[in-house]
Amino acid sequence: MKADLAANPAWSGAPSQTDEFLLMFLRAEVFSPSAAANRYRKFWKAKITLCGEEKAALPIKFEDARAALESEFVQLVPGTRDIEGRQVVMIVSSNMDKTLERRLRLLSVWYVLLAALEDVETQRRGFCFVGYQKAVKRSQADPTFVKMVMQSLQGALPVRIGSINICYPPTFFRVVWGIINPFLHERVKRRVRVIPGTDAEVLGVLGAIVPPDGLPPPMGPKPKEFSAWLAEQAQKDA
Template sequence: MTINVEVDNDGVPFIRLGKHELRLDVEDISGEYEERARRELMETPERVQEGLQRFRELILAEKGLSLPIDDDKFLCKFLRPFKFNADLAFKVMKKFYKFKVKYPRYGGFNVTPEGVRHVFDNEVFVMMPTRSRTGGRIMIVNAGSKWNPKVVSLEDMFRSVMVAIEIAMMEPKTQVGGVNVILNLEGLSISHVYQFSPSMAKLIADWVQECAPVRLRGLHVVNQPYIFNMGYRIFKPFLGEYIKKRLSFHGTNYKSLTEQIGEDSLPEKFGGTADIPDYPGSQFSNMLFYYQQNFKDYHNFGFVDELREKIERSDSKDSMKIDKS
């Protein structure tokens, strides 16, 4: 089946998938989502303005933090998931950017669609064109038979998740509706489990729970074999109540999965009724490449000087090691 990336009259790239279209929803919210934001996030014009004003004050007072403080849309992508509580949003936003400084190999300047293209090309990470019944974005991580660690390293998989979170932050609909992650473990083997050390498990868990400024609506584990228990024991000590409340183990019981996400939101292979054909991962990469410059622009934000200095120091140390060898 040939699937190509098309561009609509507004210049937005998309992929036709049966009756559905896969695209990034970057337009402002209206209608159902506007009402949902008011009801679930207490989003009123007065609260938005109060949140923006307080958020700007906190940003300006933080030494070394560079953000486009006059861009309401940019600031709202951090505020909206936290119901315009500026102090809480700022706390998580600061952790989001400090993580990039602390772990530049994961959150540095290579976190772009092009930088992790091979992850999408190999369909280790897939995005659905549909949304959940609560308006959330549906993302699938195929961490079993689709994942060849020799081709896609665990580090690159983590970077691809960070790219996906940036996508979620770009979409006002997802800021409101949140994200549902389906962890498909069909074909999981001992070689996959051995990729995870306790320190890496803690790093991933801490980032999801403390640094990701999105509404995680659900983390759904499906098709897990017995060997999964070994991997879960590595992660379990680092999971707080935030994750535990959102974590569901479905196995092959797709009925419980569709009850939570929506039958008409999922394809048949996950127990749903949506007519969504499989599509080449390379086409998803091609669609995201239209946003490559956006991701490069994002690297101008945060504790940029601190991050650049740390990367330069790291490169200098690597050069010294090479010279001595």
């Protein structure tokens, strides 16, 4: 990977990185050096677009994305893993605040995932995404933003996608899916599960992947810990 980057460098302003940081990209690409180097280059291109060249070399801080993080549309679920040991992240679409600019919302996604990737086991095993769509309104749908997130997951962030579980898809889901589907890699499409039905039906299917008692409201009974996790992250950033 280092030889590949030496021959075709990433952004010239990127800070020198530790082997531990580069390992995240190798693990995301199942130790393919060329694919890992390519993802690393894309990471910096995407981060420049997201943060601006003057801030791209700096870590993303809680205060940079505070408003979007506190809306809790993207939530790490501390302590909960799927049956394969993957870190669970919930996407609560009804919490989406479209008055916030897309860049800020995307920054919050990056913040949560990069913080979770500080755990080596999450780097190795990846993520299980659970999308809660039950209370979402058509006015909250934002296919452009979904494409931005998927492009980050597929090609820039050092993330392994174990599964994406879309629960309670709304009636307009087909429209949104039709817009984002062409932008998804085939291997990502194979990891998408759409789970419609009643509470019992959805939790029955999802329960084979994620323990139902390991999910917080609005899906499960686990005490909500994301706010406390955010507070800890903010303190660390300070």
